[in-house]
Amino acid sequence: MADTTASTRSLATLITARRGQNGLHWSDVFTYVYLLFGVFLMFGPVIWLVMSSFKTPAGLVEFPPTFLPLGQVEVEVEGYDEPLLLFDVAMEDGTTKQLAQVRRIGIISQMVDPENPVETLKVPIDQRSKVREFRLATENYVDPLERFNFIQFLRNSIVVTVVATLVTLLINSMAAYGLSIYEFRGRNAIMLFVIGTLMIPITVILVPVYLVVTQLGMINSLWAVILPGAATPTGVFLLRQYMLTIPKDLIEAARMDNASEWAIYAKVVLPLAMPAIAVLAIFSIMWRWNEFLWPLIVLNRSEVYTLQVGLNAFQGELDVQWHYILAMTVVTLIPVVVVFAFLQKFITTGIASSGMK
Numbered sequence: 001m002a003d004t005t006a007s008t009r010s011l012a013t014l015i016t017a018r019r020g021q022n023g024l025h026w027s028d029v030f031t032y033v034y035l036l037f038g039v040f041l042m043f044g045p046v047i048w049l050v051m052s053s054f055k056t057p058a059g060l061v062e063f064p065p066t067f068l069p070l071g072q073v074e075v076e077v078e079g080y081d082e083p084l085l086l087f088d089v090a091m092e093d094g095t096t097k098q099l100a101q102v103r104r105i106g107i108i109s110q111m112v113d114p115e116n117p118v119e120t121l122k123v124p125i126d127q128r129s130k131v132r133e134f135r136l137a138t139e140n141y142v143d144p145l146e147r148f149n150f151i152q153f154l155r156n157s158i159v160v161t162v163v164a165t166l167v168t169l170l171i172n173s174m175a176a177y178g179l180s181i182y183e184f185r186g187r188n189a190i191m192l193f194v195i196g197t198l199m200i201p202i203t204v205i206l207v208p209v210y211l212v213v214t215q216l217g218m219i220n221s222l223w224a225v226i227l228p229g230a231a232t233p234t235g236v237f238l239l240r241q242y243m244l245t246i247p248k249d250l251i252e253a254a255r256m257d258n259a260s261e262w263a264i265y266a267k268v269v270l271p272l273a274m275p276a277i278a279v280l281a282i283f284s285i286m287w288r289w290n291e292f293l294w295p296l297i298v299l300n301r302s303e304v305y306t307l308q309v310g311l312n313a314f315q316g317e318l319d320v321q322w323h324y325i326l327a328m329t330v331v332t333l334i335p336v337v338v339v340f341a342f343l344q345k346f347i348t349t350g351i352a353s354s355g356m357k
Contacts, residue, residue: 046333053326054136060322071135075100075114087111087128089121098131099123140327144314150328152303153310156222157289157332160306164226165284169277171231176239176273177265181251191240194233206297213298224298225291225306232287235280242276243269285339289332307332 052060054069074083077100084100089111091097099111102120109123144150179191209228218224246269254264270277292308299305305313311328314321 049326050330053140053323053330054138055140055323055326056135056137057321057323059137060326068134069136070132071137073131073133077112077114077117079117084112084114086114086131087123088131089123089128099128137323140323141331144324144328148310148313148324149302150307150310150331153305153307154331156304157307158335160222160225160295161285161288161335163222164230164288165281167226167230168232168235168284169281172235172280173239173270173273173277174265175231175236176243177269179236180240180243180246181264181269191237194236197233202293206294210297219298220301220304222304225295228294229287229291232284234283238280239273239276242273246272282339286336289336 048067051067051069056069056071058072059066059070073086075086077084080102084102086098086100087109088096089099098114099121100114100117102110102112104110104125107125109125109128111121111123111128112119113121175194179187179194213219213224213228218227250268250272251264254268259267290308291306292312295306295309296312299309302310302313307328311325311332314324314328
């Protein structure tokens with residue numbers, strides 16, 4: 001509790017700090033404008049995405065677009081089975097009256113007064129405007145989760161992300177252990193070769209990796225998504241640089257106590273390298289959760305689709321269901337945001353420490 005209060009005080013002091021004694025200095029104004037602009041650039045698109053995910057299909061194609069999700073008001077009119085859309089109509093005497101549209105023929109709308117639906121009026125469409133209200137289209141979230149098997153897609157993504165992250169941490173930490181703890185000729189050359197693989201575009205290795213996966217019989221299996229990207233040069237480099245900072249005396253002391261190499265790796269090195277491992281875990285979760293191209297290639301059955309591939313199912317040749325795509329995009333962002341929010345402190349700590357010698 002004391003740490004939270006101190007952090008809040010420090011944040012308040014940082015925000016209210018200024019150079020001017022009696023007022024705002026020009027640098028204070030520039031700083032606040034710059035920071036507000038940065039916040040807008042970072043969070044503006046996300047907020048717009050969330051707001052758009054609650055809009056109806058008609059609301060998404062409106063021009064000019066609206067920030068808030070608005071829906072046109074419908075009214076029950078006597079003599080009509082279905083609710084009718086409500087409009088503000090400019091009358092000939094200069095007044096404005098709310099009328100309900102019965103049908104539209106070209107540029108003319110046939111409209112009635114909801115309170116007196118006996119008489120039908122013909123109104124040009126340029127003399128009317130929609131009566132709208134704030135309305136959240138929650139069906140954008142409910143329908144995909146109930147009708148389009150998105151729960152299965154979510155389950156597949158969770159399995160792929162969790163298993164792939166664990167495998168990635170194991171393989172990368174073992175490779176980093178060998179390249180940092182052991183002294184042998186060619187160690188730096190091997191590390192340069194590993195880093196050099198970062199320059200190889202993913203499109204170059206797609207066909208060879210696909211042929212290998214096919215020969216192993218893993219097509220349409222989640223293992224085809226999990227295993228090919230298990231070893232990452234970024235992870236090996238990050239963990240190796242961090243493990244180089246571990247004092248050699250600890251390793252030698254463990255060996256003098258007759259500890260095996262596996263025991264040194266599991267009980268000495270891994271606990272000390274936990275900040276860097278946490279950083280790699282965050283990166284791996286984001287990589288695997290957002291991966292699209294490779295799962296699209298190796299997964300052809302809908303029951304093994306991940307979330308990103310499932311989103312592609314809403315995009316057809318003639319029709320794109322943007323309201324479902326936006327809503328499910330928000331759903332896919334939630335796990336990444338939660339993981340990043342709780343583990344972000346490890347990012348700067350782990351990366352800063354991994355660069356120390």
